[in-house]
Amino acid sequence: MRSRRSRSGKAANAAGKGAATGLDLPELSEPRWYRYEGQLAEAGWARMAGRLPGLMWQALTLAWRASPRDVVATVGFNAASGVFTAVALVATAGVLEELFAAGPTPDRVVAAVPALVLVAVASVLRGVLSAGAGWAQSRLEPQVERLSELRLMELATRVRVLAFDDNDFHDRMFRATMRGASEAKRVVTNAVDILTGVIGIAAAAGVLGVLHPVLIPLLMLTVLPEGWAASWAARMRYTWILAITDSRRRKGMLDDLMTSRATCAEVRSFTMREPLLAEFAAIAGHERDVQLNLARRQALVRMAGDGASGAATALTYVVLGMLLVGGAMPLAVAGAAVIAIRTGQSALNTTLMAVNSAYESGLYFRDFLEFCEHAREWLPPTGLAPPPRDFERITVEGVVFGYPGKKEPALDGVDLHIRRGETIALVGENGSGKTTLSKLLAGLYAPDRGRVLWDGTDLAGVDTHLLRERVAVIAQDHTHWPLSARRNVTMSSPDDDERLERSALVSGADAVVEELPRGWDTLLDRRFAAGEELSGGQWQRVAAARGFYREAPLLICDEPTAALDARAEHRLFESIHEHARSTGSAVVLITHRLASVRMADRVYVLDGGRVTEQGTHDQLMRAGGLYAELYSIQAAAYRPVPADGDGTRAV
Numbered sequence: 001m002r003s004r005r006s007r008s009g010k011a012a013n014a015a016g017k018g019a020a021t022g023l024d025l026p027e028l029s030e031p032r033w034y035r036y037e038g039q040l041a042e043a044g045w046a047r048m049a050g051r052l053p054g055l056m057w058q059a060l061t062l063a064w065r066a067s068p069r070d071v072v073a074t075v076g077f078n079a080a081s082g083v084f085t086a087v088a089l090v091a092t093a094g095v096l097e098e099l100f101a102a103g104p105t106p107d108r109v110v111a112a113v114p115a116l117v118l119v120a121v122a123s124v125l126r127g128v129l130s131a132g133a134g135w136a137q138s139r140l141e142p143q144v145e146r147l148s149e150l151r152l153m154e155l156a157t158r159v160r161v162l163a164f165d166d167n168d169f170h171d172r173m174f175r176a177t178m179r180g181a182s183e184a185k186r187v188v189t190n191a192v193d194i195l196t197g198v199i200g201i202a203a204a205a206g207v208l209g210v211l212h213p214v215l216i217p218l219l220m221l222t223v224l225p226e227g228w229a230a231s232w233a234a235r236m237r238y239t240w241i242l243a244i245t246d247s248r249r250r251k252g253m254l255d256d257l258m259t260s261r262a263t264c265a266e267v268r269s270f271t272m273r274e275p276l277l278a279e280f281a282a283i284a285g286h287e288r289d290v291q292l293n294l295a296r297r298q299a300l301v302r303m304a305g306d307g308a309s310g311a312a313t314a315l316t317y318v319v320l321g322m323l324l325v326g327g328a329m330p331l332a333v334a335g336a337a338v339i340a341i342r343t344g345q346s347a348l349n350t351t352l353m354a355v356n357s358a359y360e361s362g363l364y365f366r367d368f369l370e371f372c373e374h375a376r377e378w379l380p381p382t383g384l385a386p387p388p389r390d391f392e393r394i395t396v397e398g399v400v401f402g403y404p405g406k407k408e409p410a411l412d413g414v415d416l417h418i419r420r421g422e423t424i425a426l427v428g429e430n431g432s433g434k435t436t437l438s439k440l441l442a443g444l445y446a447p448d449r450g451r452v453l454w455d456g457t458d459l460a461g462v463d464t465h466l467l468r469e470r471v472a473v474i475a476q477d478h479t480h481w482p483l484s485a486r487r488n489v490t491m492s493s494p495d496d497d498e499r500l501e502r503s504a505l506v507s508g509a510d511a512v513v514e515e516l517p518r519g520w521d522t523l524l525d526r527r528f529a530a531g532e533e534l535s536g537g538q539w540q541r542v543a544a545a546r547g548f549y550r551e552a553p554l555l556i557c558d559e560p561t562a563a564l565d566a567r568a569e570h571r572l573f574e575s576i577h578e579h580a581r582s583t584g585s586a587v588v589l590i591t592h593r594l595a596s597v598r599m600a601d602r603v604y605v606l607d608g609g610r611v612t613e614q615g616t617h618d619q620l621m622r623a624g625g626l627y628a629e630l631y632s633i634q635a636a637a638y639r640p641v642p643a644d645g646d647g648t649r650a651v
């Protein structure tokens with residue numbers, strides 16, 4: 001009941017904020033973070049304490065993989081340093097005992113010398129060893145960080161493309177990259193600190209137990225309230241992070257829009273500054289309010305914990321005084337007990353701090369581990385056979401494919417085929433499924449039903465990573481890689497100057513490179529010194545060169561000429577058809593410029609995810625269907641129209 005009330009209260013509050021700004025802010029008006037409620041409950045102390053050993057084990061395993069030598073050094077030096085802490089404490093008790101014994105002062109001092117020497121030697125060794133442990137620990141941290149970040153990037157670049165259409169995957173990846181991976185090193189540090197603290201506590205408790213058993217529970221009493229408060233505050237912080245994950249993502253996107261070079265012109269042209277800033281300010285204001293509320297609640301919890309710990313310390317000294325007055329403990333022992341209590345408190349504090357920190361870091365580290373686990377579900381299957389080197393015919397049989405979360409499939413029972421040396425064209429109105437089909441042919445998506453075959457081999461059973469090496473794509477939304485012109489074309493394939501020149505010639509990229517100050521070695525990114533920028537059409541020529549450079553048996557061209565001038569467009573289409581004829585590659589051409597489709601061996605017309613017409617240009621024109629209609633609309637635009645006078649003018 002209480003939770004429902006607080007839930008609706010929060011929702012109303014959040015909705016109020018969205019309404020107050022007059023903006024449509026789903027992050028503020030729709031409390032999407034309530035889907036994290038289950039996770040918040042899971043972040044409970046008892047549950048986390050149960051999980052902590054497992055998390056620390058995983059972090060230590062990661063550390064072991066990063067550097068076994070430094071793990072051994074860290075643990076070994078810390079353990080040895082703890083042993084010398086105990087030795088120094090016992091020796092201190094010996095010194096005090098001698099000093100408070102009966103007899104003349106010089107004699108007592110002389111008697112205390114051996115114990116004093118032991119204290120000095122133990123203290124020096126403890127100092128040296130803990131410095132060594134600190135060194136090993138600081139060597140370990142960057143190595144663990146590197147390994148965890150690398151694991152994250154390896155997974156992010158290996159998961160199937162479809163994962164990037166999944167909101168849940170994005171949320172998890174955001175949390176893992178935001179703090180999860182970097183927390184791995186902190187969990188390792190905490191694990192080591194806990195070990196160091198436990199050894200220190202064991203030393204102090206051992207000495208206190210010898211001095212008087214009642215001192216051990218008193219020692220615990222002084223530190224536990226503070227520890228409880230710190231862990232509670234850590235949990236509050238984590239729930240806050242979970243609650244604002246969505247709005248943080250949105251804020252990051254707004255940040256990019258306002259600060260990136262790609263969008264700076266459009267932000268100004270469409271006077272987007274004010275609405276973007278207003279949305280940013282509203283989300284940032286919401287975060288600030290939540291954070292201030294968090295700070296207040298954390299301070300209250302900490303105050304309570306620290307107060308209780310202070311009271312427990314006072315109680316400890318009262319008990320010590322009573323033992324002294326009652327004669328149950330001599331003064332020398334009481335002095336040693338005070339030192340042991342201070343040492344024990346500091347060790348216990350270190351341990352609790354480390355446990356708390358491990359608790360907080362553990363929650364984030366769990367995000368990292370869960371992302372790794374979740375990402376594995378998105379990995380393509382391994383151990384599959386390599387795809388055939390080549391094919392005579394690609395066959396698409398009854399392919400059905402839908403994007404995650406979409407009711408209607410993007411492709412619904414598509415059949416087509418293509419032979420080597422042929423060019424087929426995919427034609428259809430916007431959203432009819434052409435790009436989706438080309439991505440299936442490129443091995444980027446797998447069909448939900450149906451098959452894509454290279455001769456007799458079903459691509460569902462082959463290694464898609466290897467398959468992609470045999471497919472070249474000139475993509476509609478190609479990337480402007482912040483690399484040299486050369487690398488923009490060769491990408492990960494080996495450098496081959498002859499091949500580079502050839503692909504530049506057929507794509508028209510040769511003319512682009514000629515104008516660059518350092519030719520092929522020019523960096524194509526203005527954000528860096530000596531970087532150059534290309535026009536849209538020039539980028540498109542580079543993207544086309546990239547496709548030709550692969551010299552793959554299958555070339556997919558998705559709107560390869562949208563940004564090209566008329567001459568370059570004509571030349572590129574000729575090159576594409578010539579490429580199919582001369583290399584024997586199969587070419588899949590997607591374009592809205594239907595004049596260029598005439599040369600295709602076969603045209604497939606898509607409508608609502610289905611192939612509704614197929615045949616040569618002439619056959620489709622005779623059939624008088626959608627293709628003929630679209631073609632006629634385009635052709636009409638180029639037909640001469642009667643002029644006002646006696647001549648004609650072209651439109």
Ligand SMILES: Nc1ncnc2c1ncn2[C@@H]1O[C@H](COP(=O)(O)OP(=O)(O)OP(=O)(O)O)[C@@H](O)[C@H]1O
Pocket residue numbers: 165403404406410428429430431432433434435436437
């Ligand atoms: N990543 C995606 N997630 C969800 N739906 C998508 C995604 N990409 C495309 N779609 C949907 O799938 C359908 C087919 O899109 P597709 O991009 O294949 O069309 P297209 O024929 O290439 O269009 P265009 O001519 O505009 O490039 C559309 O309804 C589109 O909204």
